[in-house]
Amino acid sequence: MNVRMIRSDDVAPQAWRNGGGFTRELFAWPRADVWRVRVSVADIDADGPFSPFPGVERWFAVVQGDGVELTVAGTTHRLTTASAPLRFGGDEPASCRLVQGPTRDLNLMLRGVRGGVFRAEAGQPWRPRASQCGLFTTAEGRCVGDAEHRVAAGGLLWFDVAPASLVFLPAHEGDAAAWWLAATPQERTAWA
DSSP states (O other): OOEEEEEGGGSOOEEOTTSSEEEEEEEEESOGGGOSEEEEEEEEOSOEEOOOOTTOEEEEEEEESSOEEEEETTEEEEEOTTSOOEEEETTSOEEEEESSSOEEEEEEEESSEEEEEEEOOTTOOBOOOSSEEEEEESSOEEEESSSEEEEOTTEEEEESSOOSOBEEEESSTTOOOEEEEEEEEOSSOTTO
């Protein structure tokens, strides 16, 4: 399958070990039990620590709510839906404090893979320069590349083979909260 659409609300939430929230795993490659690329959304309901993921590069973006103060290795970052995604190491101690109420957050985890998360500007072309890519959006719309794909609000559109260029077109003007995700496995890694 080359392209898949996964809606957050169609994925069963899994409680965090610390009880501070829930995670919905939207995508894992090559498999859920031995992932090298993992995309999830987390509903954070309370302040608390993040689980460690040694050897994993993490990307974090607030997609709904008033934001968080994320402290990573002693440095605090205030993140809102308008902030650029934050990259940090999964082995670095991280904890989160809610600014004002619960949030929903997008997470990309990479193990032996290059990639990242980037804000999607409505109507602006994006060239992934990656072997796989995706679009997560809180708004309904269309993603146009080699073909046109409908995207659901709160959904991840994932391309197993990244097109040369993509454009996100929200269904309603001004309703353009969206993020591009890119992933390229490295040639040889300990996880291959």
